[in-house]
Amino acid sequence: KNMWSLFRRKAxxxxxxxxxxxxVTEGIDAxxxxxxxxxxxxxxxxxxxxxxxxxxxxxxxAIRNMSLGKQVEASILKENPSAQIExxxxxxxxLASVKKFATEFKSSGRPLNILINNAGVMAPPxxxxxxxxxxxxxxxxxxxxxxxxxxxDTMKKTAQQAKRExxxxxxSSEAHRASxxxxxxxxxxxxxxxxxxxxxxxxxxxxxxxxxxxxSARLKEEGADVTANSLHPGLVATNLFRHFGFFGGIAxxxxxxVMMKNVQQGASTTCYVALHPEVKGISGEYFSDNNLAKxxxxxxxKDLGRKLWDFSMESVK
Numbered sequence: 001k002n003m004w005s006l007f008r009r010k011a012x013x014x015x016x017x018x019x020x021x022x023x024v025t026e027g028i029d030a031x032x033x034x035x036x037x038x039x040x041x042x043x044x045x046x047x048x049x050x051x052x053x054x055x056x057x058x059x060x061x062a063i064r065n066m067s068l069g070k071q072v073e074a075s076i077l078k079e080n081p082s083a084q085i086e087x088x089x090x091x092x093x094x095l096a097s098v099k100k101f102a103t104e105f106k107s108s109g110r111p112l113n114i115l116i117n118n119a120g121v122m123a124p125p126x127x128x129x130x131x132x133x134x135x136x137x138x139x140x141x142x143x144x145x146x147x148x149x150x151x152x153d154t155m156k157k158t159a160q161q162a163k164r165e166x167x168x169x170x171x172s173s174e175a176h177r178a179s180x181x182x183x184x185x186x187x188x189x190x191x192x193x194x195x196x197x198x199x200x201x202x203x204x205x206x207x208x209x210x211x212x213x214x215x216s217a218r219l220k221e222e223g224a225d226v227t228a229n230s231l232h233p234g235l236v237a238t239n240l241f242r243h244f245g246f247f248g249g250i251a252x253x254x255x256x257x258v259m260m261k262n263v264q265q266g267a268s269t270t271c272y273v274a275l276h277p278e279v280k281g282i283s284g285e286y287f288s289d290n291n292l293a294k295x296x297x298x299x300x301x302k303d304l305g306r307k308l309w310d311f312s313m314e315s316v317k
Contacts, residue, residue, distance in 0.1 A: 011289075011290070011291040013278060013290065013291065015268070015272065015289070015290035015291065016289060016290065017234060017261065017265065017289040017290075018265060019265065019268050019289075019290050020264040020265055020267075020268055021047055021048065021051040021264055021265075021267040021268040021270070021271040021272075022051055022054070022264065023268065024268045024269075024271055024272040024276060024290055025051055025054075025055050025271050025272070025275050025276070028055050028275050028276065028277070029055065029056055030052060030055035030056045030057035030275055031055075031056030031057070032056070032162070033056070033057040033058070033113040033114060033164075034057065034058045034059075034060070034110055034111050034112055034113050034114070034158075035049075035052050035057045035058070035059050035060070035112075035113065035114035035115070035116060035274065036059075036060045036062050036105070036112065036114070036115050036116065036151070037049045037052070037059060037060070037061060037062065037116045037118055038062045038063075038090060038092060038116065038117055038118050038119040038144065038147070039062075039063070039092075039118045039119025039120060040059075040061040040062065040063055040069070040072060040118065041061070041063045041064070041065055041068040041069055041071075041072055042068065042072075043236065043263055043266070044118065044171075044233055044236055044263055044266040044267040044270065045118045045119065045267075046061075046072045046076075047263045047264060047266070047267035048116060048118060048267045048270045048271055048274075049061055049072065049076065049085070050075075050076050050079070050080075051267060051271050052114070052271065052274065052275070053076055053080060053083040053084065053085050054080055054083070055275060057084070057113075057114070057275075058084035058085075058086075058110075059083075059084065059085050059086070060086050060087075060088055060105070061073065061085065061086065061087045061088070062088055062089075062090035062101060062119075063087055063088070063089065063090060064089070064090065064091045064092075064119075066087060066089055069087035069089075070087055072087075073085050073086070073087050088101060088104065088105065089101065090119075090147075091143075092119050092138075092139045092140075092143030092144060092147070093121075093129040093130065093135060093138050093139040093143060094129065094130050094131065094143070095131050095142070095143070095146055095316055096130075098143050098146045098147050098150070099146070099150065101147070102146075102147060102150035102151055105151065105154075106150075106151070106154055111154070111157075111158040111161070111162065112151055112154045112155050112158050112166070113155070113158055113159070113162065113164060113166050113167070114166070114167050114168075114169070114274050114275075115147075115148060115151060115155065115166075115167075115168045115169070116169045116171070116270060116274060117144040117147070117148065117168070117169065117170045117171060117208070118169075118171045118270065119139065119140075119143075119144075120136075120139065120140045120171070120204075121135060121136055121139050121140065122136075122201055123136075123197035123198055123200075123201045124136070124197065125197065126192045126195040126197075126200075128190060132190065133189065133190060133315065134189055134190050134195070134200060136197075136200045136201055136203070136204040137189060137200065137203060137204050137207065139204075140201075140204035140205065140207070140208065141204050141207035141208060141211065141312070142312060142315055142316060144170065144208070144211070145207075145211055145312045145316065146316040148168060148211075148215065149316075152226075155168070155226050156224045156225070156226055159224070159225040159226055160225065164225075165225050165226065165227060165280060165281070166224075166225065166226035166227070167226070167227050167228075167229070167273070167274055167279075168212070168215065168226065168227065168228040168229070169228075169229060169230075169231065169270055169273050169274050170208040170209070170211060170212045170228070170229070170230040170231070171208070171230075171231060171233055171270055172205045172206075172208035172209045172212075172230040172231060172232060172286070173201075173202075173205040173208075173232050173233070174232045174288070175198070175201055175202045175205045176202055176205040176206040176208070176209055176295065176296065176298070176299050177202065177296045178198055178199065178201075178202035179199060179202035179203040179205070179206040179298065180194075180196070180199045180200075180202070180203055183203070183206060183298040183301070183304055184203055184206065184207060184210075184304065184307075184308055184311075185203065186307070186311055206298055206299055207308060207312075208230055209230045209286055209295055209299040210299060210301075210304060210305040210308045210309075211228075211230075211305075211308065211309070211312070212228045212229055212230040212284065212286075213228075213230075213284045213299075213300075213302070213305050214302075214305035214306060214308070214309045215228040216228040216229070216283040216284030217284060217302075217305075219283065220283065220284075227279075227281070227282060227283035227284075228283055228284065229273050229279070229282065229283060229284070229285050229286070229287060230285075230286050230287070231269045231270060231273055231286065231287040231288060232269070232286070232287070232288040232293065233261075233266045233267070233269055233270060234261040234265060234266050234269070234288070234289065235260050235261060236260065236261045236262070236263060236265070236266030268290055269287050269288065269289065269290050272287070272290045273287050286299070
């Protein structure tokens with residue numbers, strides 16, 4: 001009981017860990033906005049896309065598996081026939097695929113108000129991406145880093161023309177605290193010998209926060225009307241757990257204290273940060289349970305953020 005009361009404890013904005021994506025966007029009009037959601041074929045990604053569309057945004061599902069994407073599209077349209085929804089192919093583990101997606105999106109001439117970097121892989125056995133980079137770092141961080149960079153001009157232009165702040169939202173995790181002790185293993189990134197699947201997952205999620213923070217600093221410096229924030233969605237029962245016998249990994253790692261969120265609750269912080277007027281002007285912050293939260297010291301390390309930025313620029317060349 002006491003765990004549940006903590007879970008439902010509301011902060012000053014009236015939202016808590018138990019709030020759903022529909023609840024935190026209640027009454028918000030997103031019509032006229034265009035959003036991209038990566039990894040929207042299942043779990044919190046598809047719920048995020050559904051709720052953004054419900055609030056009137058035009059949503060692009062950026063998805064590796066096109067047939068799954070079409071299924072999500074169909075289920076959203078069935079519930080909400082006026083939804084503006086479209087599927088485009090994107091494999092974040094492939095820099096070529098990211099470039100192709102960005103080129104296709106930009107050549108369509110569409111605006112872009114909201115970019116939600118949601119896709120991810122969690123704790124697979126060691127493998128390299130097609131670009132020969134450790135898969136979690138490649139997919140969770142580098143693919144999103146490149147995608148964001150390639151779409152940034154479109155976002156700045158859109159914000160200027162629409163006179164509405166653009167928002168970049170990186171779905172990170174409390175797992176950033178479980179990264180390797182040095183934070184980011186720049187020189188041993190692709191070394192199978194020291195690989196720990198959870199350490200590498202934590203490293204990629206730490207990179208998501210560092211990326212948001214450094215991007216935010218750069219956007220502020222040039223006076224662009226675009227914000228960048230990161231968040232922890234909560235522990236959600238999704239197919240990210242496919243590498244484990246039923247939640248084995250989580251259960252053994254966190255013991256019985258874990259409050260699992262459902263998908264509607266899991267997508268809420270993303271939708272809150274992407275759409276809520278309260279978040280206007282807030283940038284370079286980390287959110288959890290629909291409220292501002294604190295990261296660990298690695299994630300707040302500006303030098304580490306700059307080093308990661310340069311390393312990432314080099315890696316996506």
